[in-house]
Amino acid sequence: MQSSLFPNQTENLLPFQGEMYLFPDFFAKEQADHFFAKLSASLEWRQEPIWMFGKRVMQPRLTALYGDPEKPYGYSGIQMTPSGWTPELRHILDSIQDFSQAEFTHVLCNFYRDGNDSMGWHRDNEKVLGENPTIASVTFGAERIFQTRPYSEKSPKLDISLTHGSLLLMTGESQHFWEHQLPKAKRVNQARINLTFRRLL
Template sequence: MSENQNLLPFQGEAYFYPDFFSKSKSDFYFNQLLDEIRWKQEPIKIFGKEVMQPRLTAWYGDEGKIYTYSGITMIPHEWTPALLEIRQKAEEISKVRFTSALLNLYRDGKDSMGWHRDNEKELGLNPVIGSVTFGASRCFQLRNYQDKKLIRSIDLSHGSFLLMQGETQHFWEHQLPKVKNTVDVRINITFRVIK
């Protein structure tokens, strides 16, 4: 599939840019974010039960841009210089001014993110999500919310950018599944607009 081609057959838009950042820039940002981001592991509620998230997270953004999901309320840390640089490049492609970023640190193949949609009310009607990956390449999947057999898979590689917009969060859910083989650390930033 070529760059800029919509990954979704209908009811949504997802565009993949595999070499969004050069390898040297990607290496730099990976090390910078690993060291300076205030990572933490928090409990979330799944079907009424509290469990620890299988990854580390952090929330950065404009002042007052609070985000709540799965029983967690996140207060933003102030943007770092590295995050501001990465955000600026993501905004050039998306033509959106992102107010916030959810960062995920996947320590190994056991760390994951289950099926979900980014459809919280704070994100507005048709959320634009700009997803940047640094570190290990991992398989990312999109599944049609009405036809669960319809799945699109793509490897999100070091320095890549995935843009989801339009009606994607209405009709498609996504996940980062666990993997059995040994996988190195991966950092993912999902830029968002909090209304």
């Protein structure tokens, strides 16, 4: 399906009711290596508890939130207060905003220590994100398979390989009609950092 936002660069990966665009080499390897090393060492990583099926469990990954300190962000029973932008996050933010022409106020950072860390099926559809939010997802580090599927029918399930330095843009109605996850990958023993930029109203 031809892209409506980027007609000369890539195609919409979703067959209906939403838009998703992948840019595998958005950041060159040298840049991606630099950002992975700096973000690994400098961000305020922590493991938070969440509510799942009525039980309080620890998330199978580390997280950190950065952005407008006057706008907290919450999901799955977690209320997070953002720290101010670091130089590296600001550089990445500016690059993505210039390219996508979308505005972002926050970035939720996820650190997957190896293939045992994961994120279950969900939609980024909190009311504070607005009706049709644009989510920009950047990957540094280990290549992992990102999966998405229609929220109602649960099929077809699409596998998308997110590589070192890649950018995945989800926009349009994608958060209404599609859900996504990062499943466990037992054979992966390297770390991955994922940055998901979003705009809070």
